[in-house]
Amino acid sequence: MSHTLVSVNWLNEHLYDSNIIVLDASYHLPTVQRDPDMEFVEQHIPRALRFDIDEISDQESELPHMLSSAEDFDAAMQDLGVGNGMQVVIYDSVGLFSAARAWWMFRYFGHYEVAVLDGGLPAWIAAGYATESGRGKVQPPPYPFKSKKHPDWTITAEHLKENITSNEYLVLDARAKPRFRGDVAEPRPGMRSGHIPQSTSMPFTELLDSQTGLFKSANEVRERFGQAGADNRPVVVTCGSGVTACVLALGLEVAGLTEPKLYDGSWSEWGSRDDLPVETG
Structure with a gap:
């Protein structure tokens, strides 16, 4: 299998x-x-x-x-x-x-x-x-x-808000860098632009070979996650609506690293809630 x-x-x-x-x-x-x-x-x-x-x-x-x-x-x-x-x-x-x-x-x-x-x-x-x-x-x-x-495989916005100060999790954002920085409008109306404070930009495309569209080798994927610090901290993956964050989850599995938590609401939730802080840049 x-x-x-x-x-x-x-x-x-x-x-x-x-x-x-x-x-x-x-x-x-x-x-x-x-x-x-x-x-x-x-x-x-x-x-x-x-x-x-x-x-x-x-x-x-x-x-x-x-x-x-x-x-x-x-x-x-x-x-x-x-x-x-x-x-x-x-x-x-x-x-x-x-x-x-x-x-x-x-x-x-x-x-x-x-x-x-x-x-x-x-x-x-x-x-x-x-x-x-x-x-x-x-x-x-x-x-x-x-x-x-596995209910412990997901995380809520409230826990991620606490993480801004506790820094317990490394939060990886799979969206393209312009969306992460807040340079462009979100594809869904009514969303603020930017990212979750203390999160790290890691576009899912960085795990793919730009010529073939295939996944990079396990060693290359592991190296990229290591550069982000994912080899020694628990990880949360997020994106626009919980879709491409799962490419990062797949990459972590390919690399033999720890199972992450998924923020299922992702930016569709965070970007639409005025009670949650946003960073740009």
């Missing part, structure tokens, strides 16, 4: 294994004006099914794609044909953007047989492998999906 990354060659070799399920977890920022669901219908990896992080979320929260309850996640996995013991492979249409969010969700709910397709759909197409269209066909899982969640 694979737990972090698999290559397109590996997936092509194992695509029709009976215990493999492939999920397209593509998501785009509001400003991009792309419809990941429509794109999936037009083109996806054979046998893949659609994992919508907006649908598989807490529908009562005003914040985007917050974690659902364990019961709702179990029901969603049953609808997708995902059962205990199955190897899940997740990809997205950007390359490596939102797939890590779905990877992290599976792990949060206790399913560790999950990996991200390195390079995603672009790498699959570049390798010359076939795609298909349509919705895909759900097969009933041999065993039901049963969550065992």
